[in-house]
Amino acid sequence: MSYRYIAIGDSLSEGVGDLPWPGGTPRGWTDRLAGLLTVQHGPVEYANLAVRGYRTDQVREHQLDQALGLAPDLVTITAGMNDILRPRVDFDALQASLAGLVTAFRESGADVMFVPIPDLKGVSPAGSLIDIRRRRLNAIYRQLSDQWGAVSLAGTEGTVFEDPRAWAVDRLHLSQLGHERLALGAADALGLAGASDWNAALEGTRSPRTFRTEAQWWWFYVLPWVNRRIRGRSSGDGRVAKLPTLSLVESAETRWVSTTEGPA
Numbered sequence: 001m002s003y004r005y006i007a008i009g010d011s012l013s014e015g016v017g018d019l020p021w022p023g024g025t026p027r028g029w030t031d032r033l034a035g036l037l038t039v040q041h042g043p044v045e046y047a048n049l050a051v052r053g054y055r056t057d058q059v060r061e062h063q064l065d066q067a068l069g070l071a072p073d074l075v076t077i078t079a080g081m082n083d084i085l086r087p088r089v090d091f092d093a094l095q096a097s098l099a100g101l102v103t104a105f106r107e108s109g110a111d112v113m114f115v116p117i118p119d120l121k122g123v124s125p126a127g128s129l130i131d132i133r134r135r136r137l138n139a140i141y142r143q144l145s146d147q148w149g150a151v152s153l154a155g156t157e158g159t160v161f162e163d164p165r166a167w168a169v170d171r172l173h174l175s176q177l178g179h180e181r182l183a184l185g186a187a188d189a190l191g192l193a194g195a196s197d198w199n200a201a202l203e204g205t206r207s208p209r210t211f212r213t214e215a216q217w218w219w220f221y222v223l224p225w226v227n228r229r230i231r232g233r234s235s236g237d238g239r240v241a242k243l244p245t246l247s248l249v250e251s252a253e254t255r256w257v258s259t260t261e262g263p264a
Helices: 029-041 056-069 091-107 131-148 176-189 211-230
Strands: 003-009 044-048 074-078 111-114 243-249
Touching (some): 003 029, 029 044, 029 074, 029 176, 056 091, 111 131
Parallel strands (some): 003 044, 074 111
Antiparallel strands (some): 044 243
16 A cells, blocks of 8 residues: 555645646645655655644544544644634643644554744744744644654744745745745655755845835735634635545656546
């Protein structure tokens, strides 16, 4: 049986911010990681159950059982960011939901990887507002990883992920470069060869921020996000997972081949 990799979580694992595949489906770091895994494991069976906007309790409710049913060898989890962006956070409930995820997968025999949240103060004004919550969430990831022997992604503080160029124009999702580097960072943590340069410094200079760029960011990204929160809506409303069944990834250069879509 082929090596099986399942990605669960929110928009980070869905791939929002990366260049899309033909047809508009987000690519993202988990698609890229699936390709990198083929170097060590040969063809990889891959599914991606992530849905943008999901909080941790939604990930556990809607994705856990489905992921377990696919008998994964590796599960990556991105969950918690949407929780700490809410006005109020119940960290006890958040930890319980995350523990439920990692416990179930580790008891099934799967390897598990969390992705810590980098210091975002240099990326977005929201970074300063959520920094205490971010550090508390990362501490939960570390505790659960230590307790259950989960794979530890290298710490993201003081890394390329603090460079605004690793982030999309909305400053909430990774850019193509950010997704590429995160895939390499995850591959490095898993011991795959050729991924150790994931944190190499970016060349060139950052584009300056001006009154115009800040005004555009607030108008096109911040205000719509606030409006959704006021109306009790989420970017994930009505969405389904982009790859809910196992599909074959044959190499790092090819897209997954879904049995429902045919060759891509």
